[in-house]
Amino acid sequence: MDDTHATDTRGDLNPVEAQSTAETRARGRPGGADSRDRILECAGKLFAERGYNGVSMRDLAGAAKVNLGAVNYHFGGKRNLYHETVRRLIDDIGPHFGPIIRQLREDVAAAGADRDKLAACTARFVRNLYTAVLGGQALQWQMPFLLREFHQPSREFAMILADRINPMHDAVGALVAAARDQDPQDTEITILVHAFIGQIMSFGACRAIVFARAGWDEYTPENIALVADTVIPSILGSLGLPPVTASNGTEA
């Protein structure tokens, strides 16, 4: 239990004590579909913070408060459990990103060539995205999980790309193309979209750096608002859009 001494055998790089997530249950057929969900939820959290190799089936069974055999009963192996975890993750983040993307698409279509409206919907989108990505209510383990997939894509990356990344990039592509009056299919637009989104995601991906440099130790609503308020004018400038006056893009 001592982390300061590195004498442990087969120790993890950054040991994380397993957290109790579910209450104890009776024997026999207590969980049903419930324990399957519990395994999936715990698997997501553990994979997100330790990676695939950092999570053992025993760690997982302990965290999910189920027997070791139950995991293999429900999912038939660790690799397939990971697959199902990604499947679940994609479904889970849909309701969080879907409305933001949909609204951006509608706003861009409605804005047409009106640069003030384009600026306003850009600001709204960035603010919503920061809130979704950095805010703590939902997407707690999902974002680290995704960032891990982006950096070290597994066989499931194609699913994430098709179902979640492409729609987001396409929507932002429409915005950037409208702001620059350019064809959304241009490689230039693809690059600028990536820089656009990367600017936002880097605050989630490298939060250790942000916290160390800004003297924070978590993303509070105030911190997130400060980040959004600071970055939005910069992004508008990069797109050549006029600054937003006041009280624009506050909420969906």
Added chain:
Amino acid sequence: MDDTHATDTRGDLNPVEAQSTAETRARGRPGGADSRDRILECAGKLFAERGYNGVSMRDLAGAAKVNLGAVNYHFGGKRNLYHETVRRLIDDIGPHFGPIIRQLREDVAAAGADRDKLAACTARFVRNLYTAVLGGQALQWQMPFLLREFHQPSREFAMILADRINPMHDAVGALVAAARDQDPQDTEITILVHAFIGQIMSFGACRAIVFARAGWDEYTPENIALVADTVIPSILGSLGLPPVTASNGTEA
């Protein structure tokens, strides 16, 4: 050797075949400090692409063409080997980032309030950084290694922060502060610097996305130049700096 079937026991998530890196050697005392370096080099590559848990001492010994015991003889354990790998990494990337940072500092100091000069040195810095980060000659495994540390900091993150991240952010902070005529200590500047650098780094961190969206399969010099040429005007716009005319910031 078949990756499509998930029937392996204790298999890695993304299996990577070990690559031969060094030639065979005689017995006795052949390597000396040489085999120590070989271990360190292979450890960096393997840790970078598979993470700490994804690398076994046997994998490493095989890749470095040394005996299993030699690793513990030289480094006294896996955890300490990781520590030494980070130490070496910091020393290795110094010559690549140091001149870029130093030149940026000098250029910013020389530019003063001249916004054209600020724009020119910004463009030069961004181009140099893209070349260093995405270019393939050096920093091959170093960047993925660093990005892994940023996303999932270990005990060694503080070293990287102090020795490599802080100087870079401080230098960019001076640039951004000069462009906005603001105090470099402002939290706003800290945030903008992070967005600035994150914009660049995201092309390395999420290269799987970039390649999939742009239809690339590697970063060629032409690709890197296209990225830089596209992003630089955008960054200048975000800083409110004038566009660079031509042939600025091509090389150090």
Added chain:
DNA sequence: CTTGATTATTCAAACGTTTGACCAAATATT
């Protein structure tokens, strides 16, 4: 310029533990 002890390094083999997978028995639900 040969010796012989000393040191530094490599090697094969094993240690005990943990891993993912698997099983037959037990238990609760239908």
Added chain:
DNA sequence: AATATTTGGTCAAACGTTTGAATAATCAAG
């Protein structure tokens, strides 16, 4: 009774680490 789920345990393989002998370089003594 039939089905679905949980249980405790076993398995071979892989894990990080340790060991002791073997081998080559080093160097003082002769």
